[in-house]
Amino acid sequence: MTGRRTVVPFGPQHPVLPEPIHLDLVIEDEKVIEAIPSIGYVHRGLEKLVEKKDYKNYVYIAERICGICSFIHSLGYCQGVENIMGVEVPERAHYLRTIWSEYSRMHSHLLWMGLFADAMGFENLFMNCWRIREQVLDMMEETTGGRVIQGSCKVGGVRKDISVAKLKEMSERIEKTKADVEEINHVFFDDSTVIHRTKGIGYLSKDDAYHLGAVGPTARGCGVAIDIRKTGYAAYPELDFEPVVESGGDCYSRCMVRAKEVVQSADLIRQAIEKIPGGDIDVKVKGNPEGEYFSRVEQPRGECIHYLKGNGKKFLVRERVRTPTLTNIPPLVRMLAGCEMADVPVIVLTIDPCIGCAER
């Protein structure tokens, strides 16, 4: 016998949501039968601006699509333009881009881990995650001048170099940050409060994750080993790493993937610092882009695509950004079906929704 069904609106304003997404939750007693998502509250039309901004200046817009993975957005855009124009970026610039990308991943994941702890009511864990995140933001600020928006990537390379002495200091400091993260990861992996709120909750099968288009930790937490860094952009082909994959498919697995990826990012930064070659950090770019390219990068939340199309003029015809959150919404809908009402906030958080990103 089925009970009476009720529709409960969740969001767009909710204590657990940093950004606005709305879900119509069809519930029966305390069980969610269906979730219907709705976004569109912060659509800014940033893609359209490409028609009015010089392709070199548009980097500043691309970087502001998101306040968390800002650097990787600018990298994705620049890489797309460079590939259309056949620009050879100096090796050192590739390494610097990789270092800043991994710092971005660390700070994004630590931010998420803090928010996740907060959503579970684990205030102390939340504050410790953000305390460690400050170390990463300090490094970003010291090397680029910006904590959130770096402005260091440009078409043809990067704007700022890092001295040998600074790289050595970074190498030492990243080890300390890594040790701090490993210490806190034990809480995420072993604490009974975390396990109680996450294990077996928000299950998504490996097949569903793949066919519904899940990316990033959402996919890797279900055993799908997709990591766009393995396609070989920037300096990643020179670094030794394998995608972090967990097979549980629940909130706990998605949390574990992110927690382990912070440690992996610290290793990648150390490797990049050891291998970074000398030389120029940029090349002069002449002419205008003519052609098209799907530039794919791995953001903290997963695969992001900047599709660029130019017609030989200084304004691009099209910049289409497919962000990881947009493609993780259908898997979220599947995860929510059958869960308890009280688990909805935790499940929503485990895709690390970035709505500003998704709506551009």
Added chain:
Amino acid sequence: MTIEEQLITEITVESLLEEVKTKSDAGYRLVQIGCTRIEDAFEINYSFEKDYRFENLRVTIGEDVRMPSISDIYWGSFIYENEMHDLYGIGVDGMNIDFNGYLFKTSIPHPFRDAPAVTVKKVPKKMDEENKTSGGEE
């Protein structure tokens, strides 16, 4: 520079569902559906990936052509198809979840539908000379 090999295959609207089914049967995941306004038509790219092989099916349609939904094959495609409708005004038939134009709440309907207006901005002569000598933005 690492240029990823990216295959683009032009297909017709009529063959879309069959081609998409072939991709699904071969184990490809749907990566994205994206639309581009080109003069008096729309170019729609359906992107797929398997084992890091990135392939696209491209359909070019006129302004009044409606598209069939692929949501029977790829359940998650509704997010892209609703986006295509809301931003470009392209009708999509048979979506599994149809927001009826309310997925993206834009202040004007279909803001990306019109081709970009060509504007000519007069640049003062002195500034024009400076730009030439400095080589643009940098």
